[in-house]
Amino acid sequence: MRRRRFLAGLGASGLAASAGCLGFLETEPANREPPLPENRPDEPYYPTHYEGMEMAGTSANGRYRAMLSYTFPHRFWTVTGEETERVDFESSEDAHLMVSVWDDEAGVALPATSPRIEYTNPDGETGRVNPWQMLSQRMGVHYGDNVELGPDGDYEATVQVSPGGTRRTDDVQVPDGPLTFSFSFPFSQGRLNDLEFTDIAGDREGTPGAVDPMGMDAVSAGQTPAAESFPLEVRGTQTAAGAEFVAATADERGTLATGSDETYVAVSVRSAHSRFPLAAATLSLDAAGDTHQLVPTLDPELGYHYAAAVPGLGDGDALTVRQDAASQLARHEGYETAFFGVDPMEF
Template sequence: MNRRRFLQTAGVTGAAALAGCSGMFQTRTLPNEPPMVKNRPDAVYYPTHVEGMEMAGMAKQGRYRLALFYSFPHRFWLMGGGTAKQQEKVTVQESDDLHLMASVWDAKTKTVLPAGDVRIELSKGDWSATRTMWPMLSQNMGFHFGDNMSLDGDGTYAAEIRVAGLSVRRTGALAGQFGSGATLSTKFEFTQDKLDELSFKRLDDKKGKKGAVPAMEMEMPMSRVPPKKDLPGRFVGEKSSGDAKFLVAAVSDTPLANDTYLLVSPRTPYRRYPIPMMSLSAKLRRGGKSVFDGALQPTLDPDIGYHYGANVKGVESGDELTVLVDSPPQVSRHEGYETAFLSMPKMRFSVS
């Protein structure tokens, strides 16, 4: 398998060929990103390839913990309004040297913080670059922040990362935490040779088929939600919409609600990654009358994970529940997720 292509600066399009100081010409190696699969399913599918990644550094401030990684620059998709037509495909530019990724979590509960804004400034000598990183989903890493970036050649880089406070509701051991942001700092050594040594595996036999690659093994928390058996309260049901799985439970006797807490836990179909940045609402009817009709609030809880919930006046046998996706997830996607979680019909549950 031809894992690399050798590029010269002259006549190169669609890939980076210039590294280091501007005006200096050199030969550079880049992974050969395969063409996109035609007729991709409207679902999670195996991408054309998987890439290795390198740990760049770690940082801490208060209860904030952050890990910085990098891999080859690669394509990804931004969400402009929730439909495939409003997506923006980001392709690799000639100036891109790597794809930089950051994961942020709570030191106490080991909960990944799948929300907020992350802004990074890289500096090396008198060179610097600043970027607000996109919140993203990838099959091998789950939720993280990332973007393609250009560097100033080999050397030691200082990274200053500003993590904004969370606006999403926090409950349990996260209540009252992370309302204020933090600035975290680390340094890392980058060389083109080290980048080129990362693995790059084509998935020619699986690409385009429904499924997902395994999550990477990392010595740090990953963004996952609990399986069905570990959800609290009374399990109401499970449905799929837009290839996302939605698990619904009703929890009584909880600090989360005065009466009953209705929780909806959307997750990716294969890896139990939470799906943030969507708008959900619900309608609960009992005996033909409305019991609840309103929005479900995005909430981060160390035991339930990232979910959507509301306080309702009980959930009883015979109730009819409808969950609506008012706005599909606006989180950016790596290849394999960009065709899923777009058209998301409402879901109906009958409480037994």
């Protein structure tokens, strides 16, 4: 099962943009992927290899930024509930294109923006693509898909993103409507084939761990603060299946907790090695004798987290966090076995 692009008059050619996938496949002309490691662990692991990416450019719209890039096509996994389904790239697909969007003033990536990319190739033919929301070890949360590229030459692309339905705190602005970003860039197969390729050789491949994220604004905007510097009172930190859970509280948090009889409970769920938020999960909280739904929330200090305003919570009261469904983000190699089967945690 996969969502496919609609191509208007492109035939075998197309261009797509996609958020942040830095793939795990080789640079040979046939684009044959190496075999997956045997006995992959139920947590993040070192993939077979990783490669560089080519920047198509960045674009600004007020306080918002978008980055468009591409790399080699590669396999990835979609998630439905607790099940994954592998998606292999098709023989006609020769690139993986990506887009990341963030609020530059607040310094946070915008989740659930459902981008749509429309493009024109050098022959004047047009098409569009709705990429997947994905998680990769190099790029974190982004949108991407494998595509068939058009001929070498100059491309024009427009990325439109919706405001997204994720709840915001006071300091993260909700756009009034869709945001549009424009890009002009050259593409050639030779430029793609020249991208850097790094083979993870030896005994590290397939072992628990993760490669380092890329040092880019689009990536750092998507990372959550470290537990030791989390800006609320941390009640505890636990790790399971490669996911780190940081539970924290505050007596008052903007308009989300009144400060009278409510406590703001924030649970930051992130990849243990790189602190990428595990978006699109379903979490609930048992606290103060009641069960509360933890709502995905975006905050400039806390980043993407799950939260509830809990009345009557005492300083010594326990918090029980339940992962009712794992993150539904599509996964790049190295993440497809992780973050599932988490038991309830008490803080």
